[in-house]
Amino acid sequence: MILGHSREGLVKAGGLATAQEIDQQPLAWADTLDIVEAERPSINVFLAPLLAHPNLRIILTGAGSSAFIGEALAPYLSRWLGRQVESIATTDIVTSPVSYFNAKRPTLLVSFARSGNSPESLAAIELADSLQPSCRHLVLTCSEHGELYRRSRENPRALSALMPPDSNDRGFAMTSSLSCMLLACLAILLPRRFNPVECLGMLQRGRHLMDALPRQLAGWAVPPPKRVVYLGSNELKGIAREGALKMLELSAGRIVALFDSAIGFRHGPKSVIDERTVVIQLISNQAHVRRYELDLLQELRRDARAEQVVALADRRDSIIDAGDRLYLPPGKEGDDMSLAFCYLPYLQYMAFQASMLLGISPDSPSPDGHVNRVVQGVTIYPYSEA
Known part of the structure; x- marks a missing residue:
């Protein structure tokens, strides 16, 4: 049984992937904490010079559910880090980037993305680099095949962290992908509070x-x-x-x-x-x-x-x-x-x-493509500061 349903019933209803991805979260969280601990030396090397700036600005960004990760984290991280932490969706950044990037402030842009193929996620990093060349990037994503992960690996000003493979949800809705990225960010920025021992x-x-x-x-x-x-x-x-x-x-x-x-x-x-x-x-x-x-x-x-x-x-x-x-x-x-x-x-x-x-397939609630797992139809226009 998975979430009170038989496997056969879930397959018939088109809900097996979503049910598994909700149910697997505690195990995926443990794997996420282990991944962060294994990468701790490189994380420390990347973060130490940034956190040495008392006026470091941290922007948390993403689109849809990935943006809501930042909304949950911003007030909490602001309290515990004692510095400015803001949640700004990529969908806001791409329409008015000059409103959010200030070249005079050292900035860490933390990007959350399940697939890493959202046009806004990719554009937000490009705009940050264009308007604030000193900006550093922390990329948390669930797909090693995503464009965001590939580009971050090639960016000397970026550090990327890949979530456990099973967290790259196959279902339409973000479930374990969201909670794993949420936990990974906490473990990276607040390691004394969020680690395998403290989170047991x-x-x-x-x-x-x-x-x-x-x-x-x-x-x-x-x-x-x-x-x-x-x-x-x-x-x-x-x-x-x-x-x-x-x-x-x-x-x-x-x-x-x-x-x-x-x-x-x-x-x-x-x-x-x-x-x-x-x-x-x-x-x-x-x-x-x-x-x-x-x-x-x-x-x-x-x-x-x-x-x-x-x-x-x-x-x-x-x-x-x-x-x-x-x-x-x-x-x-x-x-x-x-x-x-x-x-x-x-x-x-x-x-x-x-x-x-309601008789709707949880794994594919919009089979006609009215809405998509990875957003479609977005045109990113070149930005001119003038």
Whole structure:
């Protein structure tokens, strides 16, 4: 059984690859940490002179899910590195590169890409080199055959890290590719916090979590909701955004999915809630953040406008217990970035299960090519600073 489904059933439904790629993540995470540790000497040589600059600017970039990796990482890395870390999508860079590159600041551009063949990913590096020749590049990708990996290997100002082979997802949606690149970046930039020893508890919990998902989410999406809203704060806001994209992708747009922060949701977006809307709130482990989130949770339940309001949480609380909730399986508690690796499989499984119940192939939810695994139809135009 894989995620509660037989192999034969998954093959018939066109969901085997996606199910395997969600399920394999704890093992892929362990392999990712081992890869980074093996490359540690060359990583240190590359990073040491950059991190010696107190005003080093770090830009995290990618397109789609790869951009959301940066959104989750930026607030966390800013706190722990004590320096400016920004998330800027390649789709923004290519349209206005001069808005983002400043030749006066030493800059490290960290690029995330599953295939490494996205036109925007390739163009973002070319534009950085053109507008800021001193820019250095850290490339995290899942395909050794991708153009981004090939070019980075030939670039003396770049360091590339290749994720485990199985993380190059065969399914349409990014699952293990995303979480492996997320972890690799943490292991590279925060090695004392993210390494095989420190992450052992997280890896063990991840395996336990995969076994628990089918039981905990039995009956999810029966019947499928019209809308799903994902709410998260700080680093978990990026995870909420990724959850919304997974639901949109795997339901082929038949379930409309949105995201916001717990605080921001009140400022207008809350009007989206109706009787066919499910709200999934990712609850933080940080005491200060939880106060705001639990206030909103109580408010949404008191409003009684949504079909369902579900709290996804680690630490128990009487406020959470007063309504629908999903608690993580027991395990070593961590900060919110550690929580991200626990929450991601829940959101991936929700989207996968909705896809199966709608009769849509999770591995290929858009067989007519309306949207593609690697984006098509993008023309990159030459940029003139004038």
